[in-house]
Amino acid sequence: MDLAFTEKDIAFRDEVRAFIDEAFDKEMREHSRRSRHGYLPKDDHVRWQKRLYDKGWMVPNWPEEHGGPGWDPTQRFIYETEMAAAGAPHVIPFGPRMVAPVIMKFGSEEQKKQFLPAILKSEIIFCQGYSEPGSGSDLASLQMRAEDKGDHYLCNGSKIWTSVAQYADWIFCLVRTSKEAKRQDGISFLLIDMKTPGIQVEPIITVDLPEKGFQEVNQVFFTDVKVPKENRIGEEGKGWTYAKYLLEFERGNPYAGGLKRGLRKIKAIAAAERADGSGALIEDETFRRRISQLEIQIEALEMTELRILSKLAGGQNMGPESSQMKLRGSELQQAVTELMLDAVGLQANPFPPMHFGSNEEPIGPDYADGVAARYANMRKTSIYAGSNEVQHNILAKLVLGL
Structure with missing residues (x-):
């Protein structure tokens, strides 16, 4: 290696x-x-x-x-x-990183001509329609229906936690086309134009974004939405296979660069903040130990990423290592934002709006702006792209043979 x-x-x-x-x-x-x-x-x-x-x-x-x-x-x-x-x-990953590889591998020539150049040029922005109320990590339990109406499907149901749906042009959806087979075999993969009548996008206002209009996630409702059959990827009932292929691309990204950037910010904050009744926080022995432990873990993750890189350079596939990276990377993202919040201390309490176009002055030092909000937002990382409990199960089965 x-x-x-x-x-x-x-x-x-x-x-x-x-x-x-x-x-x-x-x-x-x-x-x-x-x-x-x-x-x-x-x-x-x-x-x-x-x-x-x-x-x-x-x-x-x-x-x-x-x-x-x-x-x-x-x-x-x-x-x-x-x-x-x-x-x-x-x-924005949903087009270039996620649905595009699926279209390349399983889509028709017409679909490739229609979507790939438009995704490449940012003429089409996609969002992802996987999770539903009651169907998150147990994705095979999804209930959004797609009834066969001859030359089109009639879709009814909803998708939730849909990032950037408020300005997406298209959504790729897993839908239920059959209840007769086992759950996974009754799922199909559709591409749906967001301008189709019957689609309604409702914002979900999360704790990190208190003002409507600046949200990240949404719920998307489908009421008698007509989807031409030529917008189905591959075969009917094979959506589960295509979804698993897509998730390899969602989970297998490197984390170390962003984590190191976060660690540098923690050190800068700790140099400016004061420890209880003494000098700079960065000089506090307990806090320095926490920084060192986190730095060691990030370096270990980076070595894992380099090991996987060497494997890919040798022509091998990533395989279950994508779950390993997602699992450890998300845990460290949460750990970095938690330590950053501890470093800022009481300065995080004002929780200013921080939205685009606001002329409101931040309360407190610039480095405290948004720290509490990012801490809250990072709680999601151990849930999306398959919860970390799911990743543990994948590794137990495919790596440990349990």
Whole structure:
């Protein structure tokens, strides 16, 4: 296993850093700083994604035949790590990272022509319709119906925790087309235009975003929504297979770059904050021990990511390691935001609005702005993309053979 970067890799890393310095402009940096959950106003996201497209870096995981940059696994890892370390906006993942690989592998030629170029150019923004009320981690229990009406399906039901549904153009949905087979065999995978009559998007106002209009998640209701059969991916009843394929792409992303960035912020806050009745918090022995323990765990995760990178570079598939990365990465995301909240202390209490376009001055130091909100938002990471309990079960079965 080779964990060292070559001179070519280092040159590429420097190219990525130079691009970020130029393209990640002052206005976008301020908007990213004010985002509690990584999502920006749609115009900002599209502007950033078009800059990536112009550079040829919009879809690092796509093959060259569909517009990918032709990178090897090491280049993709460097790119993702440097973007996270800089705090650059992430690409809205539901189109480029999630549904696009499914369309490439299981979609028709017509679907590939219709959707892949539009996703690449950010002309279509997708959202994800998996979870339902009562059907979260037990996804096979979903109930949204899609009745066969000849040349179309008639869809009724709802999807919940739907990120960016308020400005998405399309949604990919798992729907129940049969109740006669076992649960997994009665599920199909549909692409649905969000402008179709009968679709209603209702915001879910979470504790980290107290004002309507700036939410991350939504509930989407479908009432007699007509979906042409040509919008079904692959075969009817095979949606479960396609969903599992998609989840490999949702779970297998590197975490260490963003975690190290969070750790640097903790150290900066601790240097400014005072310990109880003494000097800077960073000099407090107990707090320094907590930082050190977290730093060791992040470095261990980074070594795991590099080990997986070496495996991918050798032509092997990721396999159950994607669950391992999601499990440990999400736990450390929560640990970083928890320690950051402890470092800020009482300064986190004002919990200012922090929304885009607000001219309200933050209460307290800049570094405290949004810390409590991000802590609250990160509670979700051990639930989405399959809860961590599910990831434990996957690893127990596929790695330990239990």
